[in-house]
Every structure is written in structure tokens, then in C-alpha cells.
Amino acid sequence: MDAHNNEQHWQRNLAVCVFGAFTTIIAMTLLLPFLPLYVEHLGVTDPAAIVQWSGVAFGATFLSAALTAPLWGRLGDRYGRKLMLIRASLGMAIAMSLIGLAENIWQLVLLRLLAGLLGGYASGATILVATQTPKARSGWALGILSSGIMAGSLAGPLIGGALPPLVGIRNTFFLSGAFIFVAFLATALLLKEVPRPKRAPVAKDAPRRDVAVNMAPVLAMFTVASLVTFSNMSIEPIITVYLMQLGAANVTLTAGLVMAAAALGSIISASRLGKLADRVGHWKVVIGCLMAAALLLIPQALVTEPWQLVVLRLLMGLALGGLLPCIASIIRHSVPEGIAGRMLGYSTSSQYVGQVLGPLAGGYLGGHVGMRVVFWVTCALMALGAVVTALARPKAVASEGHGHGEEHAAGHHHVK
Known part of the structure; x- marks a missing residue:
């Protein structure tokens, strides 16, 4: 039955994961073109300082994401991957919306750190697709997901260049938060994770030997x-x-x-x-x-x-x-x-x-x-x-x- 379930759901799971990863990556890269303007808007006036703070604010997300990825991966192994994706999409939706409310440069940097800390949708999606797709199709499925992630990093800066003149910088963040919220709903309602078989207590040291x-x-x-x-x-x-x-x-x-x-x-x-x-x-x-x-x-x-x-x-x-x-x-x-x-x-x-x-x-x-x-x-x-x-x-x-x-x-x- 499990195998049949897996066959049934993996393509829908892949579609949800691609959409979610695409939107969250857009949100992470969206602010590249107008980040210096936003930094200036938050009260940094010296040109050199603007460049420096822009670099810090941009890098902050990737730094905290790098530090927390193994932790989320481990929690996903324990409590299920779908739960991790729900957490990541809701967390990112909140963090992105809050960035639109930042009042000074410190808040911007801290919120960017928070976005990386709470985020990790793309890496969570990679884990879910890798573990829930029939093995003979895993390379193809991960390739499709990878295309979605790269399309997001390609579209992010383009959208970031086009939106602020139309709706304003702060509204750009609110919009991307709303978009990720849609991804959160799709993840919560449409994703079906096949429960993993319970591990036998006897085999406690077996995986270790395998890992070695x-x-x-x-x-x-x-x-x-x-x-x-x-x-x-x-x-x-x-x-x-x-x-x-x-x-x-x-x-x-x-x-x-x-x-x-x-x-x-x-x-x-x-x-x-x-x-x-x-x-x-x-x-x-x-x-x-x-x-x-x-x-x-x-x-x-x-x-x-x-x-x-x-x-x-x-x-x-x-x-x-x-x-x-x-x-x-x-x-x-x-x-x-x-x-x-x-x-x-x-x-x-x-x-x-x-x-x-x-x-x-x-x-x-x-x-x-x-x-x-x-x-x-x-x-x-x-x-x-x-x-x-x-x-x-x-x-x-x-x-x-x-x-x-x-x-x-x-x-x-x-x-x-």
C-alpha cells in the first residue's frame, strides 16, 4: 500500500516543492537590486557604509541558513519533512513581511538573519523529494526541483528591479511575504508525506556501521x-x-x-x-x-x-x-x-x-x-x-x- 501511495503522491509533492522553493528563493534574492536604496532609506548616508551594510544584510540570510540547515535536516528525519517545509514557508512569510517594517539598519540585518534561520525551504524540499521519490526517478525529480530553485534566483533580481518603482520598497516585501504564504498553504494542504516504517530497536548500532x-x-x-x-x-x-x-x-x-x-x-x-x-x-x-x-x-x-x-x-x-x-x-x-x-x-x-x-x-x-x-x-x-x-x-x-x-x-x- 505504501509503495502505491508513494507512486501516487510523489509527482504532486514535486510540484508543490518546486512552487514553494521557487517563491522562497525569489524572496531571498529579490532585494539585490534595491538593497542599497533600502539601506539608505533606513538612515545610512555614507556611500562606503551603504555598500558595506548592503553586503552584511545580504550575506546574513545565507550565513544563518548555513548554520541551521543540518539542524532542520535532523529534525526532519525525526518529525517528518512536511513539518519542516510548513515551518520554513510560514517562517519566511513572516520574516519577509517584517523586513518591510524595519525602522533601522540593525533591524534589517537581524530580520535577514531571522529569514535564513527560519527559512531553508529549498533544502527541505530537496530532502523531501530525494527521500519520497521512487529511487529510479530521483535524479530526474531532483533536476526539476533544481531548475525551479535556479529559476527563482534568476527571477528574484529581475522582479526586485521591476516592483519597487511600481509599488514601493516596503510593499515589495509585503507582496513577497504574501506569495510565500500561498506556498505555505499549498505545502500544508497538498503535500502528502509517506510515513516512514518504524525502526526496529534491535538495529540500534547497525546504521552506525553502515555510515562508517x-x-x-x-x-x-x-x-x-x-x-x-x-x-x-x-x-x-x-x-x-x-x-x-x-x-x-x-x-x-x-x-x-x-x-x-x-x-x-x-x-x-x-x-x-x-x-x-x-x-x-x-x-x-x-x-x-x-x-x-x-x-x-x-x-x-x-x-x-x-x-x-x-x-x-x-x-x-x-x-x-x-x-x-x-x-x-x-x-x-x-x-x-x-x-x-x-x-x-x-x-x-x-x-x-x-x-x-x-x-x-x-x-x-x-x-x-x-x-x-x-x-x-x-x-x-x-x-x-x-x-x-x-x-x-x-x-x-x-x-x-x-x-x-x-x-x-x-x-x-x-x-x-
Whole structure:
């Protein structure tokens, strides 16, 4: 009966999760274009201080999200994932609406911290989809979810650029709060989580032994997850300046195109690469994508025209799109059900670490050593990621005989 239920509900669950993740990510990134204006509106007047406070306010959400992701993952393992999504969507709806009421810069920063603390819808949705989807379809489903998340981060700044002139900054926050509230209602009313079988008390030490066997691939995936977001974000701060050096006519527009191209590529490829991974094995796809990304970074360091960078970033996005869904699938298949949420939570934290460190490193290298160096360093990191993945791939994945029942269920037994 459970299996039938699972078959019935997983597609609806996926639709709800994609909608919820899409709206919450829009809310997290919405304020990028007008954040400096809001900071100024809250009484910060010095131009340097405005830039500094904008950075602090923006980063605050990701910092608190990184710190709490494993905790929410663990609570999800214990009390059910649907409950975590209800908490995240309601929490985000309240936090976003409160940001619209901020009176000074400290309140803004604290509320942004609160949004990250209460949020985590996208990572919760990843865990729910990874654990509730039939294993043979998990790569494809996680790819679709990943496309929704990336579409949200692409649409967020665009909406944030369009709304404030029409409705005002504070109303923009109220609107996004209302939108997330709709996601909260959809989650509470439409999502069906299949109850997990009760664990037998006898097997108390069994999962532990299992974890000990499988930790190498999981740790490798944490490293790769961090590298992927690091590589993606390391060139964000230097793109505008790099384009100036290349003599771009309309720098801000071209920078927007370059950033959007990578996201668009990922949106296009995520579910397709996920489907491919379900067929040929997730490990192969991760190694292939990392190698492709590393190779594509070489011409990015050598471009002479702005349009070349746009095309290369699109291709880079196509290569990177399959990585995070496949990483989630590998982690999901390498650990026992009871700790899947916690481990995927750590994976989310690793991604946030890359998201925070990437721009810092890229900005520093670009400013002190030169723009093109950033691409070379990122290329080396991607190649390193491919090597780490190849070394960490369990030998058991290739052999039929023993151990990884989870892997076999996912159709991994024919991975060489």
C-alpha cells in the first residue's frame, strides 16, 4: 500500500516543492537590486557604509541558513519533512513581511538573519523529494526541483528591479511575504508525506556501521558541493570589471546577461542530466560535468569579446546544472534512511560555504592579482573536484555482490 501511495503522491509533492522553493528563493534574492536604496532609506548616508551594510544584510540570510540547515535536516528525519517545509514557508512569510517594517539598519540585518534561520525551504524540499521519490526517478525529480530553485534566483533580481518603482520598497516585501504564504498553504494542504516504517530497536548500532562504510563518498560530495557554488560565485564580483576591460558597450546590461546565461544553462540542463544520471549512474555524470566545467573555464580566461563570455557562461551553466541534483542523489543513496535529512542538510551548508567564500576569494584575487587569474584558479578547483569524485567513487558501485542495496535500487549496479 505504501509503495502505491508513494507512486501516487510523489509527482504532486514535486510540484508543490518546486512552487514553494521557487517563491522562497525569489524572496531571498529579490532585494539585490534595491538593497542599497533600502539601506539608505533606513538612515545610512555614507556611500562606503551603504555598500558595506548592503553586503552584511545580504550575506546574513545565507550565513544563518548555513548554520541551521543540518539542524532542520535532523529534525526532519525525526518529525517528518512536511513539518519542516510548513515551518520554513510560514517562517519566511513572516520574516519577509517584517523586513518591510524595519525602522533601522540593525533591524534589517537581524530580520535577514531571522529569514535564513527560519527559512531553508529549498533544502527541505530537496530532502523531501530525494527521500519520497521512487529511487529510479530521483535524479530526474531532483533536476526539476533544481531548475525551479535556479529559476527563482534568476527571477528574484529581475522582479526586485521591476516592483519597487511600481509599488514601493516596503510593499515589495509585503507582496513577497504574501506569495510565500500561498506556498505555505499549498505545502500544508497538498503535500502528502509517506510515513516512514518504524525502526526496529534491535538495529540500534547497525546504521552506525553502515555510515562508517559510506562516509568517504558522502564527504567527497560535501567537498564537491562546496566547490560548485564556490566556482559559480567566485566570478560574480569581477564580471562587471572584467567586461569593462573587454570594452563592453553597456556594462551593466552585459553583466546581467552573463550572470543570467549561466543560470539559464543550468535550468535547461538540470532535469535532463538528472534523467541521464538515473540511467548511467550519478557518479559518471558528476565526474563528466566537473571535467566539462573545468575545460570551459580555460577559454573564459582568454576571451577578447564580451559576447564570447556570454556564450561560454551559458555552456558552463549547462555543465553545472546536473551537479547539485546528482550530488543529492549520491548522498541519499549512500546513507541509511534515518539520517538522510541530516546528511543532505550538511550538503546544503557546504553549498552555502561556497556561496559566501566564492565572492570573497574572487573579489580578492581579481582585485590584487588580475581578473583572468580567477578563471584559472576556478578551473583548477573544478579539475580537483573531478579527481576527488573519481577517487571517492565506491568500488562496490561497480560490483553486484555486496553491500549497497540502496545503490542497486537506484539502478547503479551497471556503473563501471
